[in-house]
Each structure stands twice: as C-alpha cells, then as structure tokens.
Amino acid sequence: MPAWETCDRYGLIDGWLPEWTRLRSLPRHNPVHRFTLDRHLVQAAYEASRHTRDVDRPDLLLLGAFLHDIGKGLPGDHSTVGAPLAEAVAARIGLPEDEAALIAKLVRLHLLLPDVATRRDLSDPKTVAGVAERVGDTTTLDLLHGLVRADAAATGPAAWSDWKGRLVAELVARVRTALDTGVVPAPPAPDPALVAGPLPVVHLGEDRVSVAAADRRGLLATVAGCLALHRLEVISADAATVDGRALVQCRVQPRYGLAPDPIALSADLRRAVSGDVSVTQRLRGRALAARGQGAAPRVVWHREAATDAVLLELRAADAAGLLYRVACALDEAGAQVRAARISTLGGDVVDAFYLVGGWPSDADRARIEAAVLAAV
Template sequence: MDAAESIAAGTALPQLPPVLLAAQDRLFATRSAIHAFAYRPTDLYPPELHERIGEWLNVDGFEWAHGVYMAMRNADAEASRRLEEAVSSRRLFGFGRRAPAQRASTQPVTDDTPLGRLRTALREIQPDTSLDPLPAAPWLDDLIPEWEILRARPHVAQFHIHPVDTHAVRAVVEARRLFSQDQFDCEAPAVARELGRPDELLLAALLHDIGKGHPGDHSVAGAVIAERVASRAGLPPDEEARLVTAVREHLLLPNVATRRNIADREVIEDTARRAGDANTLRLLYLLAIADACASGPNVWSQWKAQLMRSLYVRVMAVLAADAPDAAMPRPEAIVETLAERFPADVVEAHLAGLDADYLISVPPETIGDHIALIAEAAGGTAVRHDRLGEIDRLTIVTSDKTGIIQSVTGALVGHNASVLGGEAHTRADGTAIQVWHVSDALGVGIDDRRWGRILAAVPAAIEGTFDIEERLAEVRQSYPARPLANVPTIVNVNNTASQEFTVLEIFTADRRGLLYGITKALHEQRIDIHLAKVDTIGPEVVDAFYIRRADGRRIEEPDAVERLERLLVEVIDGLAP
C-alpha cells in the first residue's frame, strides 16, 4: 500500500525506506540552518553558505553539501520511480501530471560499445530531466569509472551554481548549442563548422573538469584521466591528443584574454604553442565558451566574448603560419567603419596614440564612442553610462594622472556599485580611457537616480573634491557587512609575462572597496598602472595590472617583490567585507 492508498483508507502512512529517511533528516537540518542565517523562511542553499552551515551544524561544510545534493537526488529518483509506476498502472488520481522524461536514449543504439552509448547520450542528454544528469550504468563504469568522484560533488569555486557533474553535463548542452546559436558575436557556429567534429567537442565538454576531486591542479589531473578514457574508448591518436590537450588547457583562452595583454606578440606565440594546432585551438575556443555559459550568471559576457574572440583570431594567425600582426585590426578598416561619424584624420590620430591592445579589445563602434566622449570632455573629464547586454557599462575619459583608477573605483564603491570587469588605457597625449562593467552591490539594480549621483561623483573624485574615505565610512556604517567567501588572498608579482612591465596578479574574495584599496596602495607606493584587467566572477576576483615604478623601472628586486606582495595581502585582508 502506498501513501495515497493509506490516506484514502485512513491508515498509517507506510514507513519510508532508510535512504529517504536519511535524506529527509539531512534536508530538514539544512533548512533549519539556512533559516538561522537568513533570519527568514527560505529554501535557497547557495554555495557561499556551505561552509557557514557546516560550522553551524558542527560538520565539514563540503562533505555536508555533497550529502545534501545526494539526498535531493535520492528523493528525486524515488519520486520519479513511483510516478512512473503510477503512470504505467493508470493511477494518477486526477492530478494530470505527465510522466517524467525518459533518461535513457529514445533512439536506437547502433553502436553498443561504451563509447557508442556515451556519444548517443551526449547528443541527447538534458540536465533538467533529473537531478542526476548521468545516472550510473555498467557502460559508464567501464568507460569513465572516475565519473563517480564527480557525482553530486560541490564545486570549491563558489561562482559555480551546480555540482561538478551537473556543470559538466550543462557544458555538453551548451556545446551543442554552439553549432547553431551565436551569442555576443563570437562566431561560434562558424568555428564549430570549421572544427567539424561535434562528438569530439561534446566529449571534451563532459570531461573538462574530470580532474576535480583529485590532488593537485584539476586540469593536469584531468588530462591524465582523459588519456585513460581515450585509451579505454580506443580513440585514434590524433583525437586522443586533442582531447588530452583540451582538458589540460581548457582555461587557457579565458585566462589569457582576461589577464594578459593580448597585443603582446610573446603572449600570442606562447598561447599558440600551448594549443598546438588549429583544430585544437578551435576545440579550446568552443569548450571555453560552453564552460563559461554552463557555470553561472554573468560568467560569459559580451566583454569577455570580445576579448576571447580577438585572442582566438590572433593565435589562429600564428598557427596558420601567418604573423600574429596579420590578425591585428587594420586602422584603415576602423577609419572606414567610422567614416560617417568622424573625419579620417581624427580617427587616425586617436588610433596612433594607443597601443595595440586597445585596437584588439575594443570594437570599432565603441572606439567611435570614445572619440566622441573625448571631444565632449574637451581636456577635462567626461563620463557616460550605457548597457552592454545585461551589464551596466561606465566609460570615463580624462587627463591622465596617477590615481585615476583609485578615484573612479572609490566613487563607485561609495555608491554601492561593484566592478565586474573592465580595462583602462592611456593615449600617448595623456588622455586616459577607462571602461568598467558595473553591478549593484545591494543586489537590487542601480536606478537612474543613483546613476545620476555616480556620474556626478566620478569627475569630482578625479578632481579631488569628492571625499572618498568619508563616503566609504558612511556606506560601511549604513549597510551591513556581507559574508566573505572562503577564498584565500594570493598576490603574484610576475616579471616573465612581459618584457616592459611587471604583471601583478591578485586572486581573492570579492569585498566592498577591493579595487579601490588595491589601486590606492599602489598609488601610495608610487607605482603606475599601464594596463588594468579586472574580472569578478560571483564572489571571486582576479585582477591583473601591468605596472612600473614612477621612474619607469619594473619591480624586480626579490626584496621589493616580497614587500609588495606582503603589503597587498595585508591591505586586502584588512578590508571589511
């Protein structure tokens, strides 16, 4: 007798099986802990709460989260099983629910090998038909026994909103879309047609995070596992080599695009060397897009798409035996594009004063917007707010001087605006051009009134008439501190990534006033910022700065490097969340 029959008969409900009793206990305990932190009824279990809930329950937060995901899956599987039984025996009791989607393939399996079954599954699988997107099966155990480590495994990186296995399957679905859908003009369908190997891309998408849960760098561990999978599957040597490289280097293009000067010939040639050949580069490009789209909101954006597309084109030129400069945007083409807006000599003079990274990373129409804003500034400061897709964009042009980034970011944080990403460039005549992608730190959206205050505060901050420290104190007093993600602060001073500049990389948890605190510390140390790249993904931040001392020297002495790294760690960890 099931629960419905018991209710109809007025008898006691049947005892739940042990696996569901355990799931019920864990889910109730988790819900109580969530309510204790939220001070209101809610059933959301975001990754940033995993550790705090573990502390509240006096358990390991990571292992507890894994158990929560498994509990939900066990309950989902049992509910689906009983619903299927009810449908098959025509006992739906008038609720009109449809039978759940079949998890097995609905198409005949023409290749009954484990690889054939996997390829069939990858062509059809959908992550929303079950909480367990790739259920255990003998053929899966034979081909990828390492998959069990990923099953319901929480991500350590908190910008991921799904467990590792679900993220991998969602990456497969996103990879399938790339053959027909283009987002942010990254020309993915054209690249996919050139690759011409959909099964290769789908397998790489499934395995790109297979190294998670193993010691060391997950990309390196994953490459070893991918080689084993390729051997078990009997892949041809060239396909195996591409798969292994794709797993090992799946973060190569997004990391280089958002942290390096992609106009630097050495950067391009090193990226080409690591990719190896044109088809592997195509695979890496498509995989990086699918990975980002499957990770969470705002991980893939128009700004990142532009950077990565520009990087891809330059690296492909190297692999096609052309010089990387062959893929550089031609100034005359930009002049032609903007011919209806500006005289040729105005555009040519603007481009001549900027480095190649600007030409690569900024689309022609946006270059035209910068020229117009510089004319509006007339030697002073001009600011403009618009939207890039779903993200607010703030553009500033002003006369270059030390501390501009500090002033701008201080004005932003003083109005509860967070920097998601952006770049800063300086023209040869001393005109600074900064573009910042901004979100609301309060999570409600920045309305027109607050944007009006921001647009007034930024020029005032640059001129020194807006008291940033006083405003920050007011913000910290008026708004409660946010939970700080469990992300250690790592500062790396790199003198091998560029011959002209020291590259400063900072990995840390996002917190109020982070970019302002970093740039203020650099300004106080008389360190100039030539190029800044900022990337905020959920609660995590990766900032990269191309820097030199005010006298033009790099920071190379071991003691100076150590002092700078130590100083920035102290500054960052001393900031209130």
Template sequence: IHALWWALDAGLVLNGADRQELKRANEVLLTARVALHITTRRAGDVLRLEDQDAVARMIGFDDADKLMAEIAAAGRSVAWIADEAWARLDPPANANEPSRRLAPGVELVRGEVHLDETANPATDPTLVLRVATAAARLNARIDRESLNRLGEETPVWPDPWPAGASDDFVALMLEGQRAIPVLESLDQRDLITKVLPEWAPNRSKPQRNAYHRYTVDRHLWQTVANAAGLAATVSRPDLLMFGAWFHDIGKGYPGDHTEVGVKMFASIGPRMGLSADDVATVQALIEHHLLLADTATRRDLSDDATITFVATTLKSSLTLELLRALTESDSKATGVSAWSDWKAGLVAELTERVHHVLGGGNVHDVTWKLFPDAEVLEMMAEGRFASCTTENSIIVVSPDRPGTFSKVAGVMALHGLDVLGAEAHSDEMGMAASEFRVQPPATHAIEWGRVIESVERALRNELALEARLVERARDYGPSRAKTAIPPAPPSVRFDDTASSNSTLLEVRAPDKIGLLHNIAKTIADMGLDIRHARVQTLTNEVVDTFYVRSATGGKLTGPVHRAEVERALLFAVSK
C-alpha cells in the same frame, strides 16, 4: 516525497526497489533537516553553504563534501523515481500509436523505447548507447523493464572498446539537451560506470561554492549539451564532445583536477580507440580548458606577449577552434556569472588574434587595442574631463594623476555599484581613460548623473572618499554570496614575461566594498603607473590584473621594491 506517498495511497504502484530507495533518500534528507534545525537553532529547510560544515559534523561525516554528495544523490533518486512515476500516470501523446522498429532488437512501444526478446545486452555491450541515443533523439523514455535489463545484463566494457563504440558515444552526446534525462536514467542503473569506470567518483560530487550551479557530473553533462549546440562551428565535433565530457573528469580524484584528467585520458583515449594525435588533442583541451577565459579576462590582448603565449601553448588551429567552443560550453554550464556578452567578446577577440598567428601571420598585425577605441581616443585628445555611460558601464577620461583610477573605482563602490570588469589606459600625453562595467541594481536604473558628479569631485579632491567608503562598509557590510569553502588567502603575483614593456601584477583577494579602490590606491602610492587593468569578480573573490611600470617607465624588476609592493598590497586587501 510526500507527493509520492500520497500517490501510493491513491493507487500508484512502485516496485520494491523504488520503495526502498525512496525510504533511504527520505532518511538522508530528514536526518540532514533535523541536524540543520539543531545546529542553527531555527526552523527552515534550506541548508545554506555556511551551515554545511556544522551539519556534517553533527551527523558524523568527515567533511561536508560527503554530506552534500549524499544529499545530492538522494535528491536525484527522488526526482528520477518521481519522473518515472508521473510518466506512467501521464503517458506520452504517441502512446496509442502502433509500435515501430527503431533498430535490431529495439522498438518504440507506447511512446517508450523498448528492448524486444531478441536483444541481448550481454553479448552486445554497445546496445546501451544505441538505445540511449534513440531515446534522446525521440525525446522518449526507455521503458523501465528495458532499462532494468540493460542494468542487469550489460557487461563492463572491454579494453579496447568494441569497434564503433566511440562513434555511438559521440552520437549520444550530440543529442544535446535531450540526452541529459537519458544519461540520468543510465546512471541510475550504474550503466555509465560500466562504460567508463572512471566516472564513479564524480557522481553527485558537490562543488561547494557560489560560482558553480551543478554537481560535477551534471556540470559535465550540461557542458556536453552546450557543446552539441556548437558542433557545427568546429571541424571535429567528436573531439569537442570528448573534451566537454572529460574536461573536469579529474575532480572526483585527489590532486589538481586538470593534471589528473590529462593523465587519466592517456589511458581512456586509447581504450576508446582514438589515435595518438586525437588523444593528444583531447588532452590539450583538458589541460587548457581555462586558458582562453582566463587570458581574455585577465591579460592585455593588445600586448604581443599575450597572443604569442597562447599561440605557443596551443600550437595548432584545430586545438584553438575546439577550445573556443569548449570555453563557451563550460562557462555557460558553470553558472550565470561565468559567461556574458563582454566575456564572449574578449574570448572571440583573443581567438581571432591567436588564429592569425597560428596561421603564419605576424603577431604585430593583431595587437591593436580594444580599449580605448577611436571615440575614447578623441575624448583623450581634447585634454579635459569627459565621460559617457551605457546602462551598465561608464567611461571616464581625465588628466592622468596618481590615484586617478583608484578614485573612480572608489566612487563606484560608494554608489553601491559592483564592478564586474574594468579597463584602464594612459597615454604619453598625460591623459587617462578608464571603463567600468558594473552590475545594475535589480530595482532601479543607475543614476549616472550623481555618479559622474561624485567622480568629478573625487578627481578634484573635494570628496572625503576614504571616510565615506569606511562608513559604507560599516553600514552595508559584504555584498557577495558566501561560499562553503572559504576563498584562498590573499595573494600577489608578479610576471615579467606576460608583457613586453610592463610588469603584470595580479592580486587575488576576498571581495569587499572598496577593494578595487584600495588595491589601485596602494599601487599608485607605491610609485607605480597603471598602464592597463583587468578586473574580474568571481562571486566572493576578485582577481585584479594590472600592467604596471615603475616611475622610470620600465618594468618593476627590483626585488626590494617588489617585496614592499607585495607587503603593501596584502595589507591593503586585509584592511
């Protein structure tokens, strides 16, 4: 803002509307800054997640979501006005090239897309998308006069859309990353809501947690851009684009955003001219946009019940193909911790197995285990302690004793290693294997020799693990980023349908030092055998999934025992 004021003093020209918007945005940001200083009693310009509620109350907002939406909108306005201003001061390299016609009524003039006098947005509502697509394709701006004309003259789109309009929409989305600045310009002139009125509540809507990088609208645009890069991998790129744009459209409305989005698209799809089958496919993408990621990271992919569940849910290979691409696009648009090589591999493996079943194959043909692999099975066959490491993972093989998995997990915490994922397996010969993927320290390599030494001592009961973990938690405290919205209360869920021979036990709880150790130790103390485990850390919350059997080798079906296990686990995660 200050840079723009200085540029104005130096001769930059801003129109009256931009000046007014800049003043309004400045007032929003300045008010929040003053309230931040008063509530925190310290100087600073960073409105942290944990301070947002107090600042919102001081300013007079009902909740911090409204405050952060105002701040996000103000920031967007400032950024856009600044980009427009700097572009005028530094014209594009092709500004001196002769004008050329791009389409009827549309030209490239001085390196910018321009509407000539023959263009009539009032009678040609889809002109806005054709202009936007041309700008994105050429990586050019829409000149300000033309953008203002589009904003003032373009009518609200009719129901149904004009013929070919959905194709124009897809063409813009397929421009990928180049489309994002153009979409921002359209949104600054309220043009997207003329095309899709349902868009309005998602504009600048914050996602107040450390997991999401963007506001809802920007997240959806980034998902679309990512999906455009995967368009060649699917047979229906148009449906992938629609799934990317609409998968979180319900977040701007009350209720479960997935259910709301599915219901909304029941009217949006026909308005766009989609067939009933295509509407149903996009609705399936919206409804199940988290299915592959959640299943791949929390379920045992070697269990036929897992593969059958996903195949039965999705029903078609087309939906599966589109959902795989949407899963990657959505995850990458969420944040740095939402997608990794490990997660990508699991999703690809799950997709391949489900595709086999949907193609008519036998589920038992695709239920081989990812862990342990042949090398680990050889280590287990030797019947003694063994380990191997990579830069960010460790595999431990040892005789299977109650609490083995929990002890290894405890050693990871003791050495300050954040567990991002874990696998566990035990065989009928009395051996156990576990693999832990951890976050390497930013400043140095992991000293695996010291870690392995501690693991061996813990398994020999020669390490005061409980006492040391308490001391570490006291000295170092929480290691995860805070969120403005507190994690949900701890919960325990049992599922006997997720596996043919084990009970799925899912524990959700706020993350803290030694949490996985506490959970696994409690499971062992309650007489349960962990046959398989999946661990997922989501910033400040963990979702740990265990496939367990009772002491008799069967599922955990007794209601009294279940109730006691739940009680013990809730106590363990609250300590």
C-alpha cells in the same frame, strides 16, 4: 539525458567507463556549480552539441566536453591531472593517437581562454602570443571556444555573462589573427575623443566609462572610488598618458543589477577628477562596512606575463571598493598601474595589476606586496 541516467542506474556506465565510479555524485564545493560532477560532465556534453556547427571536429568537441573535468577529486591541478586520463579514455574507445592527444590537450587547456580573457590585458601582444603558442592551431582554438561555452552553461548562470562572453570572443579573435597571419595584432589606439578638447572629459557608454584629466598620479584610484560610490563593479581598467593627458578607460557592470543615474555619475566623476570632492571621505565608511571575509589574501607576481610591465595578481575576498583601496596603495607606494583586470567568482576575486617597469628588486616587491595586503 534520460537514456544516460537509465544506463547509469543499471550499472552500464561503469562497464563502459570505469572512471565513472569515482566521478559519480561527486559534490562541487563552489557555489557557482548547480550539479554534481557526473551530471555536470553529461550536461557539458549536451551543451557542447549547441556549438557543433562552429568547429571542424564536433565529435572531439563532445568528447572533450564530457571528459574535461575527469581529473576533479584527485590531488593536483585537475586540468593537468585529467589530461592523461582523458587521453587514455579516448584511446580505449578507438581514437587514433593524434586525436587522443588532442582530447588531452583540450582537457589540459580548457580553462585557458576564460582565465586569460578575464585576468590579462588582451591588448598586450605578449598575452595574445602566449595563448597562440599554447593553442597551436585554429582547429584547437575553435574546440576550446566551444568547450568554454559548454562548460559555463553546464556550470550555472553565475559562471557566464555577456561581458565574459565578449572578452573570450575578443581573445579568440585576436589569437585567430595571430595564428592565421603569424602577426600579433597591435594594441588599439586610445579613443580619439579622450585626447582632444577641454579637460576633464567623461564619456559613459553601455558598459564603459572613459575619463581624461590633466596628467597626475592617482587618476585610476579616483575613478575606481567614484564608480564604487555608484555601486559599479570594474571588470577591466586601462590607464595611459597621451600628450600630457591621463586617460582611464573602464569596463563596468552594476554591482546589484541596477545601473546608476548617468547624469549623477558623470557629475561626480568630473568633480572627483578635478579635486572638488573627496572620494576617500565618501567611500571610507561604506568600504569598511562592506569588506569581505574569507581566506587570507595572497599576492602572486608574474614577471614574464607582459610586454612592458610586471604583473601583480591579488587573490582575495570580494568587497566593495577593493579596487579603489588597492589602487590607492599602489599609487602611494610609487607603482604606476598601466592596466587592471578584475575576475570575480562567487565571493572571491582575482585582481591583476600591470605595474610599469620590471620591479626586479626583492625589497621593492616586498614593499609593494605589503602595501597591497594592508589595503585589503
């Protein structure tokens, strides 16, 4: 790093890489970034050096990390805009055409793995097949995995966490199986402990909460509300019905760093799903006081993103109890949620809800969308 900074101070970098003039000291407006853009790119290349043993082409990993954000500061999506710029740089320094094209692909897809891992249902075969099709081969998959980790480390501590790392690794493993065998892995079976024994069933793990109750609508909302009361953020949620039982399995993390009392949480979950306590009444005051501020919320529909559902994506300011309110709104509007994925970045969230059925009617989608936005 000192050698690079010395070369930059004396103007050598601009001669080697004319694009550097535009990138130098470019500010980052997202609070998760700790460096200016030029320093971020150099840092990403340094961080990528930690993963060179994990890939077939460590030289392409380092160059891809160095160029991955070269499109920042220009109009349009920086991944799309940056791909041809990175390809031109790679060709200029002497890389063969196929390797320069691979550098462009790494830049174009450098957000694919974390975006899919945190915003999509990894058990859905269509999710895995879609990523496998775009990646194309395991060499590129490994390079993207190394680049994702380097990019996050160079961004700042808020850009990465253990749960995000596990999600990305899970996606990489499932995509690798699809690329190696040509067969998309089947969805995992429900936890056997949830489909047997008296109801309700509540299981608490290190970062998972699983609940089974007599089949009824609104179980996801009830569980989400109870978790919010105990200041737990839901990262992902899966809902299913098996043999007359409603199952909800959530991956969670403490909102403020301290885990709740497991005995109290388990007791509240049992009372809530049995109808012995009103989550709505207990959460209402706290949710209204904690609602976030920011840009107007937005709903985006993805019709082809899932095997057996339509995907509703909510982009909004983060707030305590948001998942509970939106899940209630969807339930009251007659939409059945099969899965939910919650991605938080700074003060914003992207919540993805898999709604069972095609929902082809414009009027029905408009009604659902209005209910969701009103709940935010």
